[in-house]
Amino acid sequence: MEKIAILFNPSAGKGRAELKRRTLQKCLKEEGIACDWFESRHEDDLRDLVKVTAADYPTLVAAGGDTTLLIVINELMRLKADNTLGMIGLGSCNDVVKEFDIHSLKKACRAIRRNLSRQIDLGVVREGRKILRYYPGQASIGLAVLVNQYVEQVVKRSPRLGKYQTISGIRGGWQACRSAEVPLNLDVEFDKGRISGEFMLAVFNNIRYYAAGKMTSPRARTDDGLLDAFLVKKCSFSRLAYITLLTPPAAFADKKEVITIQAPQFTVSSDKPFTIQIDGEVLSENARPRQFHNLEFASVPRALKIIS
Structure with missing residues (x-):
């Protein structure tokens, strides 16, 4: 598996993601996942990180809450990028990662190591066109x-x-x-x-x-x-x-x-x-x-x- 980009949002889960930083990094290391670590300072910074990393890394991993995933996905769609997206739930709700049974750090990291991908549908909200x-x-x-x-x-x-x-x-x-x-x-x-x-x-x-x-x-x-x-x-x-x-x-x-x-x-x-x-x-x-x-x-x- 090629080196991946971890897009870490420390403010996810009302700041609780920051408390899980070391545990996440340890889990990634234990699974032998080669990665580069990118940390967002705010939402616009996260969008910029997606734009920068999408060009160099075939796989991006969003580490944050449901809103973090939302931002990353919308930026990928805006860029018309074909990157594969990994997900690590560090938020308050984590409904999306629960859907795919990767709602614990260990399950998420193991899924990233296995690198099995699939195509999924997205919802879209439109106002007119x-x-x-x-x-x-x-x-x-x-x-x-x-x-x-x-x-x-x-x-x-x-x-x-x-x-x-x-x-x-x-x-x-x-x-x-x-x-x-x-x-x-x-x-x-x-x-x-x-x-x-x-x-x-x-x-x-x-x-x-x-x-x-x-x-x-x-x-x-x-x-x-x-x-x-x-x-x-x-x-x-x-x-x-x-x-x-x-x-x-x-x-x-x-x-x-x-x-x-x-x-x-x-x-x-x-x-x-x-x-x-x-x-x-x-x-x-x-x-x-x-x-x-x-x-x-x-x-x-x-x-x-x-x-x-």
């Missing part, structure tokens, strides 16, 4: 965006609370349900029909997992050319918490508040502006969440080669 993001995991509208914003505010005020994100998330969900932000009146079109109504949450999954390892889309596959959507109808906070936190994967789709759909493409519109979160990133402009009235979510078959 403009591509906003490619994504490996999920894109969501509604409650998840509000919860993410609340957790970010809590962590900024008290970084030590970053390790208690589940508690912060539950409180954020409670506050969101009391606000005027949800439910949203959404119109969702897909190849076999249309669904309209008031929804607390709409998620368009490329993988099975969501919200730090919750399996909400057990039928999802990363090579079927489909996205798996789940929509949660208007309901109380207690009911929403039960559905999202306590419902077993096999029973999730059976809940009366939940609608699940598989389709290659979805068009979502609303008379009320909404914001969107993609693999942990709330799409923003001038430091404020962007608002939309109409977006398209679609599967891009065999868009990326990964090590898994």
Whole structure:
């Protein structure tokens, strides 16, 4: 195997990735992986590192959280590069690496050493003809965006609370349900029909997992050319918490508040502006969440080669 480039994001997982630096380096050494180490200082720096290393290394390994993967993948797609991507999960959620059963450092490093690659689909979000993001995991509208914003505010005020994100998330969900932000009146079109109504949450999954390892889309596959959507109808906070936190994967789709759909493409519109979160990133402009009235979510078959 040729020497690879490790793109390490020390700020992933609210800074917890930095604490795993030595353990990761030790694991790479134990597996006999020849690599050069590149460390990002901020998001734009990470994009620059992708551009620089993609030209010299056939394999890049993103070491960080889901948002780190999102940045690296979008830069590779922008460059139209054909590099193979390895993944090491050091973030808060790590839903993407969990999908490929490489969510521990040892499993990830062993996969890199074996160097077995495969093509996977990506999701894409478009506004008209403009591509906003490619994504490996999920894109969501509604409650998840509000919860993410609340957790970010809590962590900024008290970084030590970053390790208690589940508690912060539950409180954020409670506050969101009391606000005027949800439910949203959404119109969702897909190849076999249309669904309209008031929804607390709409998620368009490329993988099975969501919200730090919750399996909400057990039928999802990363090579079927489909996205798996789940929509949660208007309901109380207690009911929403039960559905999202306590419902077993096999029973999730059976809940009366939940609608699940598989389709290659979805068009979502609303008379009320909404914001969107993609693999942990709330799409923003001038430091404020962007608002939309109409977006398209679609599967891009065999868009990326990964090590898994």
